[in-house]
Amino acid sequence: MHRVARIDGDGIGPEIIDAGVTVLDAAGERFNFDIDWVNFDIGSERYLRTGELLTEEDITGLETCDSIYFGALGDDRVKPGIIEKGILLALRFHFDQYINLRPIKLLDGVTTPLANKKPEDIDFLVVRENTEDFYVGIGSRFTGSEKTSLEVIRNLYSIKFGIDVESDATEVAYQIGLITREGAERVINYAFDRAQERDKSCTSVDKANVLSDIYGLWREVFTSVAGRYPDVKTDFTFVDAVTMWFVKNPEWFDVVVTPNMFGDIITDLGAMIQGGLGLAPGGNINPDGISMFEPIHGSAPKYKGMNIANPLATIWAGALLLENIGEKEAADAVLKGIESSILAGHVTKDMGGSQSTSSVGDWIAKQIRT
Amino acid sequence: MHRVARIDGDGIGPEIIDAGVTVLDAAGERFNFDIDWVNFDIGSERYLRTGELLTEEDITGLETCDSIYFGALGDDRVKPGIIEKGILLALRFHFDQYINLRPIKLLDGVTTPLANKKPEDIDFLVVRENTEDFYVGIGSRFTGSEKTSLEVIRNLYSIKFGIDVESDATEVAYQIGLITREGAERVINYAFDRAQERDKSCTSVDKANVLSDIYGLWREVFTSVAGRYPDVKTDFTFVDAVTMWFVKNPEWFDVVVTPNMFGDIITDLGAMIQGGLGLAPGGNINPDGISMFEPIHGSAPKYKGMNIANPLATIWAGALLLENIGEKEAADAVLKGIESSILAGHVTKDMGGSQSTSSVGDWIAKQIRT
Numbered sequence: 001m002h003r004v005a006r007i008d009g010d011g012i013g014p015e016i017i018d019a020g021v022t023v024l025d026a027a028g029e030r031f032n033f034d035i036d037w038v039n040f041d042i043g044s045e046r047y048l049r050t051g052e053l054l055t056e057e058d059i060t061g062l063e064t065c066d067s068i069y070f071g072a073l074g075d076d077r078v079k080p081g082i083i084e085k086g087i088l089l090a091l092r093f094h095f096d097q098y099i100n101l102r103p104i105k106l107l108d109g110v111t112t113p114l115a116n117k118k119p120e121d122i123d124f125l126v127v128r129e130n131t132e133d134f135y136v137g138i139g140s141r142f143t144g145s146e147k148t149s150l151e152v153i154r155n156l157y158s159i160k161f162g163i164d165v166e167s168d169a170t171e172v173a174y175q176i177g178l179i180t181r182e183g184a185e186r187v188i189n190y191a192f193d194r195a196q197e198r199d200k201s202c203t204s205v206d207k208a209n210v211l212s213d214i215y216g217l218w219r220e221v222f223t224s225v226a227g228r229y230p231d232v233k234t235d236f237t238f239v240d241a242v243t244m245w246f247v248k249n250p251e252w253f254d255v256v257v258t259p260n261m262f263g264d265i266i267t268d269l270g271a272m273i274q275g276g277l278g279l280a281p282g283g284n285i286n287p288d289g290i291s292m293f294e295p296i297h298g299s300a301p302k303y304k305g306m307n308i309a310n311p312l313a314t315i316w317a318g319a320l321l322l323e324n325i326g327e328k329e330a331a332d333a334v335l336k337g338i339e340s341s342i343l344a345g346h347v348t349k350d351m352g353g354s355q356s357t358s359s360v361g362d363w364i365a366k367q368i369r370t
Numbered sequence: 371m372h373r374v375a376r377i378d379g380d381g382i383g384p385e386i387i388d389a390g391v392t393v394l395d396a397a398g399e400r401f402n403f404d405i406d407w408v409n410f411d412i413g414s415e416r417y418l419r420t421g422e423l424l425t426e427e428d429i430t431g432l433e434t435c436d437s438i439y440f441g442a443l444g445d446d447r448v449k450p451g452i453i454e455k456g457i458l459l460a461l462r463f464h465f466d467q468y469i470n471l472r473p474i475k476l477l478d479g480v481t482t483p484l485a486n487k488k489p490e491d492i493d494f495l496v497v498r499e500n501t502e503d504f505y506v507g508i509g510s511r512f513t514g515s516e517k518t519s520l521e522v523i524r525n526l527y528s529i530k531f532g533i534d535v536e537s538d539a540t541e542v543a544y545q546i547g548l549i550t551r552e553g554a555e556r557v558i559n560y561a562f563d564r565a566q567e568r569d570k571s572c573t574s575v576d577k578a579n580v581l582s583d584i585y586g587l588w589r590e591v592f593t594s595v596a597g598r599y600p601d602v603k604t605d606f607t608f609v610d611a612v613t614m615w616f617v618k619n620p621e622w623f624d625v626v627v628t629p630n631m632f633g634d635i636i637t638d639l640g641a642m643i644q645g646g647l648g649l650a651p652g653g654n655i656n657p658d659g660i661s662m663f664e665p666i667h668g669s670a671p672k673y674k675g676m677n678i679a680n681p682l683a684t685i686w687a688g689a690l691l692l693e694n695i696g697e698k699e700a701a702d703a704v705l706k707g708i709e710s711s712i713l714a715g716h717v718t719k720d721m722g723g724s725q726s727t728s729s730v731g732d733w734i735a736k737q738i739r740t
């Protein structure tokens with residue numbers, strides 16, 4: 001028996017999670033385990049109703065679960081940032097889910113926007129750091145009348161190039177990113193462990209030539225971890241360049257490890273080359289704690305309730321969840337189910353099919369059961 | 371008579387600039403102007419010899435020129451960051467070249483790695499802010515024994531989410547990005563001016579949902595500038611999503627304006643969809659000062675002196691330079707020359723041809739002269 005939290009969230013969230021739950025329950029039937037689903041009413045609706053983002057009670061409840069299955073967040077009535085930071089990022093930080101795992105894999109039968117690339121060319125793993133970097137939420141804004149605060153920044157952080165960047169500015173905003181040695185080490189370790197199980201190659205993506213302080217530390221840690229994995233080939237690439245290679249030579253990559261913000265960017269690009277957001281799952285993992293699995297797409301409010309959204313990313317995220325709670329065979333069966341739905345053309349409109357969200361879930365559940 | 375500085379830089383820099391100079395001189399002959407080329411010995415070689423990056427004398431000399439034609443920088447013998455920050459970024463900052471202009475245009479006859487995209491689908495302009503954001507070079511590192519400094523950061527910049535991010539860390543690095551109202555305004559104004567001459571659409575790329583302080587200010591400024599251009603359609607996209615749309619729907623974009631770091635990333639992706647770095651020029655522009663034009667690729671040390679590097683990005687950068695110094699007709703002729711070399715297959719190996727660097731330059735020069 002596994003106790004799994006479901007957070008449907010906003011927009012298409014409830015529909016895609018429904019489809020995922022159908023599939024995971026079928027996998028439980030087939031492989032002899034039960035999932036006890038625990039519902040949490042967390043999202044924009046409640047925020048608009050009560051002003052609450054994440055309550056003490058939510059946290060206490062989630063802490064009784066083995067894992068979290070997460071739909072999607074975002075509502076046009078709420079300013080960008082509130083919900084994402086107050087719920088999604090808050091959960092990642094609270095549960096210290098320091099690994100954001102995003103497989104980039106072109107499944108058989110899926111169309112990629114890249115010319116001449118086949119499933120064997122696009123199959124790598126992005127390991128995104130998930131609790132540091134520019135996601136720590138430290139920053140502020142000053143106006144001219146608060147010049148003293150500006151002076152504080154200026155003096156504290158000796159401006160380089162001998163240039164007084166903001167001398168005449170009437171308003172300045174700043175944002176701080178942090179990388180700690182321990183924070184970098186644990187996620188890079190994880191990436192090397194995964195590389196050892198795969199093709200034994202690990203690429204670090206950073207921008208150490210410009211953001212030298214944080215990514216200089218990142219590189220040092222990467223290099224020192226690499227020393228403990230002599231059988232893994234390593235490589236450094238700058239984030240700007242890596243966007244080119246994802247498009248031109250995705251076959252070069254096996255495991256890619258990267259700080260939080262660059263991970264955000266390159267995994268959306270990765271999602272597109274594997275066929276689009278409708279197909280891209282993510283895991284927010286704390287190997288010693290409670291992990292959370294989600295499609296990496298948003299809540300698509302305009303499709304809410306229409307039963308047309310593509311549930312495959314969510315179902316695939318469900319497979320990652322099963323693997324994480326020790327049901328590896330079931331996880332494999334779910335991924336196989338996804339593949340067979342694609343090959344059978346039993347997919348939603350965005351993938352060229354004509355099926356509804358629930359019908360895709362039901363179909364895959366049936367494949368798994370038989 | 372125009373006085374133009376040439377900074378060849380490292381690796382293939384001298385060869386590609388030679389080809390560019392040949393073409394620009396030909397354009398001068400044809401359209402009746404002379405270019406007085408002034409050579410500057412700036413780059414890794416000198417740095418390794420003398421320890422100098424950019425001297426007072428360099429600056430004084432460059433200040434006597436109307437424009438700067440810049441090759442490429444970078445040498446494997448120097449740690450990442452030193453040369454880039456000490457020369458390239460230092461020049462951008464010193465001359466306050468606050469606009470980094472990068473046309474993304476698939477020329478006729480060029481192969482894009484995207485399936486089913488034609489020249490009419492890939493034709494937009496990225497306007498990258500060039501003097502602020504995370505490029506200001508402010509950051510530092512602390513070790514555990516300097517805990518007090520850590521406390522300073524912690525207290526000064528109230529950590530959000532109620533989470534004490536780096537509590538047990540033995541080493542922390544931080545990096546600060548700045549956006550000023552004036553800094554955002556001037557580059558966004560420029561982008562809207564360009565949009566007005568084109569298809570009247572301007573897209574802002576940011577990550578205001580997470581880095582809310584700096585990009586919140588950026589969005590506010592974008593919105594207020596947009597109010598002065600009622601004929602220009604506007605749109606906001608997050609940087610992660612925009613990498614998807616560049617690959618899936620590049621035809622959606624006309625002018626894209628973005629802060630420095632995201633601009634760095636998305637223009638490399640843009641370069642790839644327009645056929646690769648061999649074809650991507652950039653202008654570092656100060657409309658009231660001295661601007662600088664360069665290919666956006668690096669110095670490719672391993673091809674140094676082999677006369678095989680693709681000079682088209684540099685020649686195209688030369689066209690942008692000519693336009694900037696008021697020689698619009700000549701600029702158009704250079705771009706036409708580039709297009710005809712591609713259509714004639716008179717190109718380097720990376721583009722499927724068999725020509726040398728200098729032969730491509732000579733051929734285009736000849737086209738322009740006749």
Ligand SMILES: CC(C)[C@H](C(=O)O)[C@@H](O)C(=O)O
Pocket residue numbers: 084085088089264296579580610
């Ligand atoms: C919604 C947003 C805060 C989030 C992020 O930036 O991490 C999303 O883009 C993602 O990649 O999971």
Ligand SMILES: CC(C)[C@H](C(=O)O)[C@@H](O)C(=O)O
Pocket residue numbers: 209210240454455458459634666
């Ligand atoms: C070399 C590097 C410092 C530079 C940048 O990051 O701006 C380059 O990538 C560019 O895009 O011009």
